[in-house]
Amino acid sequence: MRALIAGSGGQLGRALQAHVPPGSEAIAPPEADFDIADADAVRRVVADVRPDVVINAAAYTAVDKAEADEAAARRINVDAVAALAGAARVAGAAFAHVSTDFIFDGTAHRPYPPDAAPNPLGAYGRTKLDGEVAAAEFHPAPLIVRTAWVYAAVGNNFVATMLRLMRERSEVRVVADQFGTPTHAATLARTLWTLTGGGHTGTLHATDAGTATWYDFAVAIHAEARDLGLLDRAVTVTPIRTEDYPTPTKRPAFGVLDKTATWAITGVPRHWRDELRVCLGQIKENA
Numbered sequence: 550m551r552a553l554i555a556g557s558g559g560q561l562g563r564a565l566q567a568h569v570p571p572g573s574e575a576i577a578p579p580e581a582d583f584d585i586a587d588a589d590a591v592r593r594v595v596a597d598v599r600p601d602v603v604i605n606a607a608a609y610t611a612v613d614k615a616e617a618d619e620a621a622a623r624r625i626n627v628d629a630v631a632a633l634a635g636a637a638r639v640a641g642a643a644f645a646h647v648s649t650d651f652i653f654d655g656t657a658h659r660p661y662p663p664d665a666a667p668n669p670l671g672a673y674g675r676t677k678l679d680g681e682v683a684a685a686e687f688h689p690a691p692l693i694v695r696t697a698w699v700y701a702a703v704g705n706n707f708v709a710t711m712l713r714l715m716r717e718r719s720e721v722r723v724v725a726d727q728f729g730t731p732t733h734a735a736t737l738a739r740t741l742w743t744l745t746g747g748g749h750t751g752t753l754h755a756t757d758a759g760t761a762t763w764y765d766f767a768v769a770i771h772a773e774a775r776d777l778g779l780l781d782r783a784v785t786v787t788p789i790r791t792e793d794y795p796t797p798t799k800r801p802a803f804g805v806l807d808k809t810a811t812w813a814i815t816g817v818p819r820h821w822r823d824e825l826r827v828c829l830g831q832i833k834e835n836a
């Protein structure tokens with residue numbers, strides 16, 4: 550299977566390239582050669598590469614910045630998705646796209662199944678939801694995989710932020726009333742390869758196993774980083790409420806996704822804490 554990857558420099562883009570399964574090939578041009586906001590470039594690259602599948606790992610992911618410039622987020626998360634989906638259709642290729650738990654309002658008390666009613670709370674979630682609609686409008690059978698709380702050894706993410714703050718401070722205060730699932734980009738990449746390789750379409754959910762609050766995630770980062778020698782002293786991790794950490798975008802209080810349908814295909818991935826240990830091990834190796 551020949552896969553063309555958009556967003557090759559991001560967390561997921563890198564993980565897709567690191568986990569290419571045997572018998573598959575990843576063509577992952579740098580953003581300079583494959584700017585998905587440039588519809589002509591998109592058509593040209595897809596036509597040149599002639600992929601079996603186009604995997605969109607590119608996105609406008611600056612959640613809080615999107616509130617101030619929703620139009621910029623929309624260009625990447627909606628308009629560019631339409632262009633990619635359309636180019637894949639014209640080339641006769643499958644199209645795989647990634648979305649987010651932020652399309653839900655987080656008022657549920659049990660994990661969101663793929664067909665739960667969306668109701669985004671902010672600009673980023675709105676653009677990602679409209680991107681799902683655009684994918685389905687411009688491609689006859691897209692695969693849409695919603696994920697959450699993605700991190701990797703390289704990239705801008707909660708693990709990197711916590712490690713930095715824990716090295717700078719004696720106490721970090723972390724929101725303890727938002728629930729979700731930390732997800733190693735490697736798990737998401739493996740899932741996407743399995744789903745695209747099997748020709749699956751429709752909307753599915755993919756995260757690591759288990760649930761956590763941001764506070765639980767921070768406590769685990771602290772403990773694992775101490776174990777691995779990434780932190781040379783103990784730091785106090787203090788649970789706080791959402792209202793004590795105001796952000797421009799309102800986050801879903803409950804962003805746990807129901808992965809039953811995905812796991813029937815892929816098997817259950819590792820628990821998020823086990824994947825966290827793997828990622829911190831990579832950060833240690835890279836240091």
Ligand SMILES: NC(=O)c1ccc[n+]([C@@H]2O[C@H](COP(=O)([O-])OP(=O)(O)OC[C@H]3O[C@@H](n4cnc5c(N)ncnc54)[C@H](OP(=O)(O)O)[C@@H]3O)[C@@H](O)[C@H]2O)c1
Nearest residue numbers: 556558559560561584585586607608610647649696698699
């Ligand atoms: N990160 C999370 O916690 C999270 C949670 C739920 C869902 N998701 C979704 O998961 C997917 C992968 O996210 P990620 O965590 O890998 O995000 P990421 O690390 O921010 O990667 C996104 C990549 O897209 C690139 N990009 C932006 N505009 C582009 C353009 N016009 N053309 C080509 N590339 C462009 C970015 O480049 P620059 O860095 O140069 O802008 C970046 O390398 C996205 O669809 C995201 O919405 C992420």
